[in-house]
Amino acid sequence: MTAQAVPARSLTLSEVAQRRRRLQRLREAPIYLFLFACTALSIVTTLGIVAVLFEETVKFFEEVSIFEFLTGTEWTPLFTEQHFGVLPLLNATLLMAFLSLVVAVPLGLLAAIFLSEYAHPRVRTIVKPVLEILAGVPTVVYGYFALTFITPEILQLIFGKNSVSSFNALSASIAMGIMILPLISSLSEDAMRAVPQALREGAYGLGANRFEVSTRVVVPAALSGIVAAVILAASRAVGETMIVTVAAGTQPNLSWNPFEAMAAMTAYIVAVSLGDTPRGTLEYSTIFAVGVMLFVTTLVMNVVAQWLLVKFREVYD
Amino acid sequence: MSTGVMLRSGPSGRMFLRRTFGRLFFAVCVAATAAGLLALAVLLVSVAADGVSRISWDFLNSYPSRFPEQAGIKAALAGTIWIMVLTALFSVPVGIGAALYLEEFAPHNWLSKAIETNINNLAGVPSIIYGLLGLTLFVRVMDLGRSVLAGGLTMSLLVLPIIIVASREGLRAVPASIREASLALGATRWQTVRFQVLAPAMPTVLTGIILALSRAIGETAPLIVLGALTFVPFTPSGPLSAFTVLPIQVFNWISRPQAGFQTTAAAGIIVLLALLLTMNAFAVVLRNYFERKRKW
Numbered sequence: 001m002t003a004q005a006v007p008a009r010s011l012t013l014s015e016v017a018q019r020r021r022r023l024q025r026l027r028e029a030p031i032y033l034f035l036f037a038c039t040a041l042s043i044v045t046t047l048g049i050v051a052v053l054f055e056e057t058v059k060f061f062e063e064v065s066i067f068e069f070l071t072g073t074e075w076t077p078l079f080t081e082q083h084f085g086v087l088p089l090l091n092a093t094l095l096m097a098f099l100s101l102v103v104a105v106p107l108g109l110l111a112a113i114f115l116s117e118y119a120h121p122r123v124r125t126i127v128k129p130v131l132e133i134l135a136g137v138p139t140v141v142y143g144y145f146a147l148t149f150i151t152p153e154i155l156q157l158i159f160g161k162n163s164v165s166s167f168n169a170l171s172a173s174i175a176m177g178i179m180i181l182p183l184i185s186s187l188s189e190d191a192m193r194a195v196p197q198a199l200r201e202g203a204y205g206l207g208a209n210r211f212e213v214s215t216r217v218v219v220p221a222a223l224s225g226i227v228a229a230v231i232l233a234a235s236r237a238v239g240e241t242m243i244v245t246v247a248a249g250t251q252p253n254l255s256w257n258p259f260e261a262m263a264a265m266t267a268y269i270v271a272v273s274l275g276d277t278p279r280g281t282l283e284y285s286t287i288f289a290v291g292v293m294l295f296v297t298t299l300v301m302n303v304v305a306q307w308l309l310v311k312f313r314e315v316y317d
Numbered sequence: 318m319s320t321g322v323m324l325r326s327g328p329s330g331r332m333f334l335r336r337t338f339g340r341l342f343f344a345v346c347v348a349a350t351a352a353g354l355l356a357l358a359v360l361l362v363s364v365a366a367d368g369v370s371r372i373s374w375d376f377l378n379s380y381p382s383r384f385p386e387q388a389g390i391k392a393a394l395a396g397t398i399w400i401m402v403l404t405a406l407f408s409v410p411v412g413i414g415a416a417l418y419l420e421e422f423a424p425h426n427w428l429s430k431a432i433e434t435n436i437n438n439l440a441g442v443p444s445i446i447y448g449l450l451g452l453t454l455f456v457r458v459m460d461l462g463r464s465v466l467a468g469g470l471t472m473s474l475l476v477l478p479i480i481i482v483a484s485r486e487g488l489r490a491v492p493a494s495i496r497e498a499s500l501a502l503g504a505t506r507w508q509t510v511r512f513q514v515l516a517p518a519m520p521t522v523l524t525g526i527i528l529a530l531s532r533a534i535g536e537t538a539p540l541i542v543l544g545a546l547t548f549v550p551f552t553p554s555g556p557l558s559a560f561t562v563l564p565i566q567v568f569n570w571i572s573r574p575q576a577g578f579q580t581t582a583a584a585g586i587i588v589l590l591a592l593l594l595t596m597n598a599f600a601v602v603l604r605n606y607f608e609r610k611r612k613w
Contacts, residue, residue: 017503021505024505024508025505028505028507031507032418032422032507034414035414035415035417035418035422036418037414038410038411038412038414038415038418039414039415039418039419039423039432040432041411041415041477042415042432042435042436042439042477042478042481043431043432043435045439045450045474045477046435046438046439048450048454049442049446049447049449049450052449052450052453052454053446053449055453056453106349107349107352107353108349108353109349110345110346110348110349110350111346111349111350111353113346114343114346114347114349114350115350118343118346118347127350127354129601130354130357131350131353131354131357133357133597134353134356134357136528136531136532136535136593136597137360137535137590137593138535138536138537138564138589138590138593139535139537139538140535140537140564140567140568140571140586141360141364141567141586141589141590142360143568143571144364144567144571144582144583144586145360145363145364147571148363148367148579148583149359149360149363178353178356178360181353181356182353185350185353209335209336209339210339210343211335211338211339211342211343212335212339214342215342232441235441236441238443239442239443239444239445239446240443241443241444241445241537241538242537242538242564242568245568246568246571246572266443266445266538269445269448269449269538269542270445270538270541270542273448273541273542273544274541274547279457287449287542288449291445291446291449294443294445294446295442295443295446298441298442298443299438299441299442301441302437302438302441303438306434306437306438
């Protein structure tokens with residue numbers, strides 16, 4: 001009875017509002033939790049990649065010495081006489097990535113200078129997205145293009161049918177160069193346009209012409225951004241799969257002759273995946289060991305490029 | 318007299334050289350840009366010329382065959398649509414959720430910074446590595462088999478960074494004054510985001526989603542590693558059904574020795590490119606439309 005004797009005091013308006021807010025916040029708690037879970041998934045993905053790659057790779061290195069893997073010049077895990085030297089695959093990957101840069105860096109850089117320093121804004125708004133279509137074309141299409149056009153219609157026509165094999169590293173490199181060209185041109189152009197106008201005006205005031213301003217003021221000032229673009233493009237070329245598989249073949253071959261067929265690291269993974277290598281065998285774990293090489297190589301390149309981009313932003317913002 | 322002439326000819330000669338270099342350089346820059354555009358044109362024209370003769374209703378509506386002139390892409394097209402829908406189903410809510418958290422709610426601490434760096438790095442991981450992840454995680458550990466569901470999940474992880482980055486860009490473009498006005502009227506942070514911020518950010522988010530999905534349907538390598546089949550004479554009957562997709566079908570035809578299959582491959586590429594161009598054109602139209610409607 002005594003408990004009921006104290007009459008419930010009616011709530012003031014602000015107290016009602018306070019209670020409602022508290023309730024509302026309570027109801028929203030699961031939403032925040034869900035949003036955080038979405039974000040945390042990216043961490044889980046990274047951990048998953050690392051765990052998956054290293055679990056199988058550890059199994060691989062229980063049977064094969066790291067020394068043989070890194071220094072061996074023969075890669076024949078699917079033959080009866082097995083050799084596990086990754087050098088032929090690594091060499092092919094690096095050779096083709098390098099040659100694709102030889103194609104893409106000069107073209108991409110010059111296109112970036114054109115877009116940033118010469119082109120009318122209206123020309124730029126049309127040309128830039130059209131160039132970027134190149135980066136959106138599926139890579140298997142580039143593979144087809146390299147195999148059925150670049151090799152027979154260009155390379156074999158220039159260098160002769162006998163010296164260029166129908167699968168060759170050069171056609172894959174050229175196709176990859178075309179693919180990464182917009183990456184270099186767009187990112188470099190962004191970096192060049194971030195160079196303060198005052199630097200250009202100072203150079204013009206001293207009597208420099210547009211060529212001199214572009215090459216001696218803008219490009220040096222944007223250099224870290226340009227280098228980052230090139231590294232990102234190189235990392236893309238290293239991880240590229242379908243172009244090198246279709247155009248350069250899946251035969252391991254330790255050679256520096258770009259007219260020969262050679263399997264890149266990614267092409268080897270595809271070749272094994274297409275066959276049915278049972279899980280748990282040494283052959284199966286080879287694709288994860290090669291995957292680790294690929295992952296570490298591209299990761300280092302990406303981290304360096306990110307670092308350069310952040311550093312660059314600090315200078316001019 | 319003669320010294321005067323020399324004085325004048327000296328600098329003007331240099332001037333001439335500098336001007337010539339300038340013009341040459343301009344020409345080289347234009348040529349480089351034109352080379353990129355030309356490469357695109359040659360690529361499209363050569364593929365179209367190879368494959369256009371095979372484009373027909375029968376080609377779209379037939380299963381693969383041992384005979385190149387009877388082979389079609391019905392199974393591959395169905396597989397691609399399945400992958401696209403499943404990928405969108407997983408990656409869109411999660412991607413927008415992560416973007417909302419990072420842009421609107423995340424505290425400015427080392428964890429948020431680490432997550433951000435991590436997402437940037439994930440965007441640079443080669444797609445074939447995602448295939449190895451999917452093969453172990455979805456096909457083996459979760460025991461989904463080499464199914465279209467496992468493929469969709471793998472592709473979702475692959476395109477998540479793209480959606481997150483695009484969505485964040487859209488959210489960042491919404492002016493702070495809108496949020497402040499909403500908070501001042503007593504809305505909670507979630508109500509502000511849900512009712513005021515999300516809608517104006519949507520065009521950029523949608524553009525990002527379309528770009529991410531067009532990336533997903535062009536990818537070949539992760540699905541090959543996952544074990545998608547190359548010869549599939551049926552359309553997927555459910556999420557656990559085996560499947561193939563357009564780029565894998567094209568890859569399979571390219572690797573066959575008979576010349577007839579090259580034409581079939583080119584026809585498959587035409588369909589794939591047409592699909593991608595339609596999606597990209599849609600994204601551009603969408604962006605232009607909303608940019609014109611935008612009020613700030």
